Amino acid sequence: MGQPSTQASNAIIYLTYGLFLVMGLAFAWKFRNQSKEQFLSSNRTQRAIPLALNFIASGE
Incomplete structure (x- = not known):
């Protein structure tokens, strides 16, 4: 091909x-x-595990 x-x-x-x-x-x-x-105040809208996985995936 x-x-x-x-x-x-x-x-x-x-x-x-x-x-x-x-x-x-x-x-x-x-x-x-x-x-x-409303855009800036997203306090406590995510659980701990998805937030931790997000930080891990971003390499922070």
Whole structure:
């Protein structure tokens, strides 16, 4: 199985960029009415184990 052509590679890359753009805009549209206080005050919304696993996964 050979490598895809330059045109096919570019098409895949730009379609992926477009998909990420659409997904980002959709998430921004969904959370557009969220207040700054609601966004920043997420105290005690996560349990200890998922939070610890998150820190481990991020390498902190």
